[in-house]
Amino acid sequence: MKAMLHQVALALTIASATFLLAVGGLLVFNQTRGKVNGLVTSRERVTLIEQLHKRPKDDALKQRIRALDLQLRRQTFTQLRLSSNGARAMIGALVVLLASAHFVRVANRATPNPLAWGARHADQDRRTGLIARYAVSSLFGVLVATALFLGIQPVRLPERVAPVVEAPLTVAEWEQNWPAFRGPWAAGISKTPVKLKQLWKVEAPLPGMSSPVIWSNALFLSGADEKEERVFRFDTDTGKLVWSSPVKVATPPAGPPKLNEDTGHAAPTPVTDGRRVYAIFANGDVAAFDFNGKQVWARNIGQLENAYGYASSLTLWQNRLLIQLDLGQEGDGKSKMLALDTRTGKDVWQTPRPTGGSWASPIVAMVEDKPQLITCGDPFILAYDPVNGAELWRANGLSSDLAPSPILASNLVIALKVNADVIAIRPNGKGDVTKTHVAWTTTDGAPDVPSPVAVGNRLYLLSGGGLLRCCDVATGKELWAHDFGEEFYSSPTLVGNTLVMISRKGVLFATEAGEKYKDATKLPLGEAYNSSPAFRGARMYLRGKNNLFCFGE
Amino acid sequence: MFFAAQRFPPPQFTETKHQLPVMTEPAVRSLGLERLDIAVLVVVLVLAAWLALRLRSRRGLVWLGIFSVVYFGFWRKGCICSIGSIQNIAQGIFDSNYAVPVTALAFGLLPLAAALLFGRVFCSAVCPHGALQDLVLLKPVKVPEWLEHGLRLLAYVYLGLAVVFAATGGGYIICQYDPFITIFRLSGSALMVSLGIGLLVLGVFVGRPYCRFLCPYGALLGMFSTLSKWRVRIAPENCTQCRLCEQSCPFNSINKASVDAPATEHAIATDKRRLAIFILLLPVLVGVGVWFGGFAGKNFARKHRVVNLAERVHLEETGAVKDTTDASAAFRATGEPLEKLFADADAVRRRFVVAGRWCGVWVGLVIGLKLISLAIRRKRTDYEADQSRCVACARCFRYCPEELKRLGLPVPEVPPQS
Numbered sequence: 001m002k003a004m005l006h007q008v009a010l011a012l013t014i015a016s017a018t019f020l021l022a023v024g025g026l027l028v029f030n031q032t033r034g035k036v037n038g039l040v041t042s043r044e045r046v047t048l049i050e051q052l053h054k055r056p057k058d059d060a061l062k063q064r065i066r067a068l069d070l071q072l073r074r075q076t077f078t079q080l081r082l083s084s085n086g087a088r089a090m091i092g093a094l095v096v097l098l099a100s101a102h103f104v105r106v107a108n109r110a111t112p113n114p115l116a117w118g119a120r121h122a123d124q125d126r127r128t129g130l131i132a133r134y135a136v137s138s139l140f141g142v143l144v145a146t147a148l149f150l151g152i153q154p155v156r157l158p159e160r161v162a163p164v165v166e167a168p169l170t171v172a173e174w175e176q177n178w179p180a181f182r183g184p185w186a187a188g189i190s191k192t193p194v195k196l197k198q199l200w201k202v203e204a205p206l207p208g209m210s211s212p213v214i215w216s217n218a219l220f221l222s223g224a225d226e227k228e229e230r231v232f233r234f235d236t237d238t239g240k241l242v243w244s245s246p247v248k249v250a251t252p253p254a255g256p257p258k259l260n261e262d263t264g265h266a267a268p269t270p271v272t273d274g275r276r277v278y279a280i281f282a283n284g285d286v287a288a289f290d291f292n293g294k295q296v297w298a299r300n301i302g303q304l305e306n307a308y309g310y311a312s313s314l315t316l317w318q319n320r321l322l323i324q325l326d327l328g329q330e331g332d333g334k335s336k337m338l339a340l341d342t343r344t345g346k347d348v349w350q351t352p353r354p355t356g357g358s359w360a361s362p363i364v365a366m367v368e369d370k371p372q373l374i375t376c377g378d379p380f381i382l383a384y385d386p387v388n389g390a391e392l393w394r395a396n397g398l399s400s401d402l403a404p405s406p407i408l409a410s411n412l413v414i415a416l417k418v419n420a421d422v423i424a425i426r427p428n429g430k431g432d433v434t435k436t437h438v439a440w441t442t443t444d445g446a447p448d449v450p451s452p453v454a455v456g457n458r459l460y461l462l463s464g465g466g467l468l469r470c471c472d473v474a475t476g477k478e479l480w481a482h483d484f485g486e487e488f489y490s491s492p493t494l495v496g497n498t499l500v501m502i503s504r505k506g507v508l509f510a511t512e513a514g515e516k517y518k519d520a521t522k523l524p525l526g527e528a529y530n531s532s533p534a535f536r537g538a539r540m541y542l543r544g545k546n547n548l549f550c551f552g553e
Numbered sequence: 554m555f556f557a558a559q560r561f562p563p564p565q566f567t568e569t570k571h572q573l574p575v576m577t578e579p580a581v582r583s584l585g586l587e588r589l590d591i592a593v594l595v596v597v598l599v600l601a602a603w604l605a606l607r608l609r610s611r612r613g614l615v616w617l618g619i620f621s622v623v624y625f626g627f628w629r630k631g632c633i634c635s636i637g638s639i640q641n642i643a644q645g646i647f648d649s650n651y652a653v654p655v656t657a658l659a660f661g662l663l664p665l666a667a668a669l670l671f672g673r674v675f676c677s678a679v680c681p682h683g684a685l686q687d688l689v690l691l692k693p694v695k696v697p698e699w700l701e702h703g704l705r706l707l708a709y710v711y712l713g714l715a716v717v718f719a720a721t722g723g724g725y726i727i728c729q730y731d732p733f734i735t736i737f738r739l740s741g742s743a744l745m746v747s748l749g750i751g752l753l754v755l756g757v758f759v760g761r762p763y764c765r766f767l768c769p770y771g772a773l774l775g776m777f778s779t780l781s782k783w784r785v786r787i788a789p790e791n792c793t794q795c796r797l798c799e800q801s802c803p804f805n806s807i808n809k810a811s812v813d814a815p816a817t818e819h820a821i822a823t824d825k826r827r828l829a830i831f832i833l834l835l836p837v838l839v840g841v842g843v844w845f846g847g848f849a850g851k852n853f854a855r856k857h858r859v860v861n862l863a864e865r866v867h868l869e870e871t872g873a874v875k876d877t878t879d880a881s882a883a884f885r886a887t888g889e890p891l892e893k894l895f896a897d898a899d900a901v902r903r904r905f906v907v908a909g910r911w912c913g914v915w916v917g918l919v920i921g922l923k924l925i926s927l928a929i930r931r932k933r934t935d936y937e938a939d940q941s942r943c944v945a946c947a948r949c950f951r952y953c954p955e956e957l958k959r960l961g962l963p964v965p966e967v968p969p970q971s
Contacts (some may be wrong), residue, residue, distance in 0.1 A: 135703030
């Protein structure tokens with residue numbers, strides 16, 4: 001009976017060991033197969049997704065990825081189930097193996113026989129002690145060598161330098177200045193009235209369609225031609241040129257950009273945060289200068305393929321320089337929003353845009369105490385979180401050849417479909433809000449270049465052809481209209497309670513922003529004009545085709 | 554949060570309106586169950602002590618070990634375990650923002666208290682790691698004693714490193730590299746599964762390889778058990794030096810009776826000189842440990858997630874790498890200034906250097922004291938269990954003819970003394 005039990009135990013030992021090896025081998029194979037072509041590691045999946053980024057509208061490709069994704073998911077989860085069940089089976093087999101093997105071992109155990117081990121000698125202990133000391137010393141040597149090996153590959157961090165304390169940009173200082181295109185929130189509003197008395201006039205050293213920006217007593221301007229790109233600082237009190245700094249990019253673009261003469265090389269307005277001033281040019285050069293004119297960083301962000309030349313102005317939020325890159329055609333995957341670190345120029349985030357080329361500028365507006373980066377492109381109005389570039393909402397409704405920038409007025413985003421619709425959107429939605437958050441749309445025609453301005457319940461729309469319309473912000477209903485009979489590229493600005501508009505011929509029109517149109521005051525500048533004015537206190541700064549003007553007192 | 558990631562990529566097509574399941578976290582073990590765990594630990598510790606010291610029952614310890622493997626291992630998924638609890642306690646001491654959970658404290662301190670009273674009864678049948686290795690030991694092979702002396706020091710080094718990493722926020726390396734947790738949880742990385750299975754296969758021939766050569770808690774228990782009030786005895790009363798137990802311990806934990814040999818004056822003088830040299834060497838070893846510990850600490854810091862992230866971001870900033878990782882991209886999206894990240898990382902790195910030096914002190918002391926201990930000649934009259942090494946497995950009891958007599962079992966013929 002005992003012999004039979006011994007035989008059974010032996011057979012069980014062998015059988016369970018064989019089972020363990022077989023299942024173990026199977027699990028290893030299963031694991032290896034999963035590594036090669038798993039859901040996370042599938043090269044084919046990655047390649048197809050990369051292709052989809054280039055061809056986002058390829059439905060056949062989407063179907064292929066879906067099918068592959070489903071297949072990989074099924075395969076992965078089947079493998080996981082197999083691994084789990086296999087492991088349980090192995091534990092069961094291990095229990096059988098141990099029980100049977102112990103039984104066999106106990107049955108075979110013989111009484112120890114010290115005589116067979118031979119006599120013990122004092123030398124043995126002495127020798128063991130000696131070798132043990134060598135072993136312990138060797139271990140210390142190995143540990144020291146390991147520490148040495150690890151220590152010569154230390155953590156690599158930048159050299160410790162005294163941290164540069166840079167106070168974060170506050171809303172208060174942002175609002176005290178005219179730091180970006182159309183002012184702090186791109187609304188085109190300056191609260192202090194300005195006297196139309198010219199204080200000074202100086203020559204703008206290089207051509208440019210961009211507008212001036214102001215921080216304290218520093219006025220910044222960008223200018224460029226085919227040969228050079230520069231940023232200028234003027235003294236706001238005297239008009240004196242404080243410095244003129246060239247943009248020096250480590251890797252310049254291969255050739256000059258294709259652009260329209262009306263747009264030029266320096267159409268986008270710079271932006272400043274009081275620490276540095278940032279400028280972008282038609283060839284993709286972006287640069288930052290400190291207030292002493294020293295270039296802090298500069299880089300080329302690539303060819304800006306745009307039908308008329310790149311014109312979107314810069315804006316920023318905290319330490320992110322925000323660039324709307326609407327390039328190429330809708331659906332070709334070339335457009336994106338790009339955020340650079342204002343201190344280094346490195347990418348912080350970029351978000352692809354489903355839009356084609358446009359010339360509108362992005363704005364940052366506070367919606368329910370949270371910042372939104374609001375942009376217009378063809379065909380969407382898109383809002384992002386300026387911190388991380390996550391899309392917040394979008395609404396369909398715009399079209400190509402888009403130049404006017406959006407504004408936030410009475411908690412509504414006003415966007416213009418060129419020569420067609422004016423669209424008002426409640427900016428508190430998520431995802432596609434086309435059907436849910438459009439407050440109103442009018443089809444009476446929208447400006448083609450100038451951006452709108454609004455005060456109280458009145459929205460003012462100035463078309464490129466010179467028609468000024470006043471509408472109700474809440475409904476879009478037209479209250480009155482007046483035709484100036486001149487062409488305008490410059491956006492209207494509300495100065496105190498006066499609307500200031502400057503025609504392409506360089507005639508400044510100033511009229512009261514009231515319920516009814518009142519005859520406008522006219523002031524000829526004496527030269528062509530296309531940019532938008534900048535303000536600080538009771539002064540207004542205009543960049544004409546050749547000169548920079550200061551009005552006020 | 555920079556370091557969180559989906560285990561599987563979610564479907565990317567939003568138009569399919571696939572509802573992603575809500576992200577869940579493993580449920581916290583209820584307070585009642587945690588108290589039950591502590592109660593079970595106390596009961597099993599007392600039982601192990603009673604079985605090893607009083608009843609002297611190998612069979613009882615085997616069944617208790619099986620219970621511990623099932624309860625503390627497979628059912629509790631091996632967590633919190635006493636071995637890992639060292640780290641909780643170390644972090645609790647050095648990090649004022651961290652409160653050590655009561656369970657971790659109990660699992661860390663109760664076995665140590667038991668060791669002070671009864672020796673390493675925790676290792677015998679309470680620790681699931683030890684019990685599991687004990688169960689798979691089928692064909693014991695003797696590790697040469699000189700090698701045993703060296704390898705056992707690895708556990709002390711591991712203990713020092715574990716405290717360094719836990720105290721500096723570098724992570725719980727004992728848990729990260731726990732070879733048996735993957736077996737208890739039936740899942741884990743391929744590397745750790747392989748390590749666990751490899752150690753179990755090794756454990757078929759080499760008794761308790763993890764307990765003897767790696768377990769940092771075993772090193773602690775060994776130190777505590779040298780002070781134990783009651784301890785395992787091979788012979789119930791008097792040792793007859795029959796040598797029958799000499800080969801019975803698969804863990805090299807039996808100290809043999811000394812072989813009587815007249816020591817010459819020259820030999821005694823040599824021994825004294827050697828001992829003096831090793832005593833003088835101790836501060837030198839500590840000094841070397843301090844220097845090299847601090848040196849290695851600069852590398853250890855890489856295990857800290859802030860340092861790791863900062864290093865990655867620095868590589869990206871200097872253009873050494875072109876792409877970004879999920880963590881670096883997530884960090885950049887927060888808008889936190891780089892300078893702050895680098896300053897934080899630098900502070901952590903300096904902390905690691907200091908901790909590395911203390912680890913070096915520890916290693917130098919361990920090595921130095923071991924050398925001193927090996928240079929001391931001891932005289933033993935009986936075969937006895939080594940107080941520090943013995944895991945109270947009770948294998949040796951049945952080899953002792955005195956024990957067989959006590960149990961009223963037939964005694965095999967005892968060979969004459971050598």
